[in-house]
Amino acid sequence: MNDVYGVIGDPIAHSKSPIMHNVAFNDNQIEATYVKFHVSKEQLPQAISGLRALDIKGVNITVPHKSSVMPLLDEIDPLANAIGAVNTVVNQNGTLIGYNTDGLGFVEGLKPHIDGELETKSVLIIGAGGAAKAIYYTLASLGVKKIDLTNRTKENGVALINSCPFALESRYLHLSEAETILSDYDVIIQTTSIGMSPSVEQYPLALRQLKNGTVVSDIIYNPLQTTFLKQAKQLGARTQNGLDMFVFQGALAFEKWTGIFPNTIMMKKAVLKQLGGSHVNR
Template sequence: MEKVYGVIGCPIAHSMSPEMHNDLFDFYQLQSRYHAFHIEPEKLSDAIKGFKAIGVSGFNVTVPHKIAILDLLDEVEAVALNIGAVNTVVNEEGRLVGYNTDGQGYIHSIKQKMNQSLEQSRVLLIGAGGAARAIYITLASIGVLNVDIVNRTKEKAVELIGSCQYKNSSTALTIKEVEQALGQYDLIINTTSIGMHPHVEESPISLENLSENTVVSDIIYNPLKTKLLKDAEQKGATIDNGIGMFVNQGALAFEKWTGIFPDTTRMETVVKKKLGG
């Protein structure tokens, strides 16, 4: 019998996950199919009960359901609880178990770009929203101590640092403070939507004082190269866009469902084709 997987969100028609996962199911000759399910927020509880009743094997969760779903699951992993959001659910013998693979997906991807240990790196995180929270808490959970946060509202950065249950040595900074001390960071991560299509001429910070030894990462993948990344490239820095995070969070979900860590190069090819090359 064919197993059913999927992604839930509202809206969800734009999701690239079905193409990515169904290509993998075909490639690994697994009798499984992945579908996109549009679920309105007020219908979430009924939908999860329905998934459980019909034995859906696993699913991804995207906006606006990542937080609300926590109360509807039988179990949630510790890191996802601290993040306060779930993006992957596994049906383990009738029990729905929640995970967050966003942060781990990012770490899998960025480690390939770093020329030193991530754990020993000085990291600057731009933003304090949901994506920043997943990345920050996951970094702290693997022992990355030095992660500073800059956010338009400094209080949100302070709140994020204070909510982390893992040991850290973090400071909430203003944009002015960050721009003056930019050269001290080994990795800079933009988690905001600044620079996303159609606002492609915007950048969250000035890179005037950037070191060429810094890796600059932007979790946006539309466009593939934001103004922030273009500016970093002109400074001679290594750059990284959001495709790696998206692909690797999906790969980790696939592994939790099937026991197979898939070919991420293949996944990336599918995503880039979907994005128009």
């Protein structure tokens, strides 16, 4: 009998995770199947108990369960515990261990776009939600020393900075202030939902002061090229959409489950093929 893996969320019908994971299982000749589990908030405790009862080897956790799943697990990885969210669960002989591969997945996808060491770069993060926190904490944990943050709500931005357990230089900027000093940054990371389909004409801040060669990343992947990225490219930036983060967070989860790091190029191609190469939804 094949081992079973899956993704738990609400809603979940749109998830493309099974596409790339099943391709990876097949490519590595692993007898396993990855499926979708639609689980409401009320059903989550029973669903997690079911992982043990049914010997499901591992799952991804997506919205709205990334934080609420944590008290239901046996162990939490230190980085996931610091972030306050789990997106990957490993069933290790009945012991459920939670990890967060979102931030690390983002970093792995970003590295090919960076010249030199990421630790030496000056970074600006736009947003202060769950994705921003995972990326901010992960970059800080890896030794990036200068990370500023801009967000529409000052309270949320300052709270994120103050809660980070890792040593770094960081300040909160109003959006209007950040716009005037964009040339200070080597990497700009857009983590909000601004510009996501169907509101594709929106963008979080003006890029007039962007310096040529800055790496501009937008974690949105529907559409693959947001207005924000289009503007950045016109101004000479090196741009990256959110598909790399989606694929690499999945690849790191796959490695947690199997001990094998899969072929990310193949996984990415599988998702793009399924969606006609024009957009992607998780």
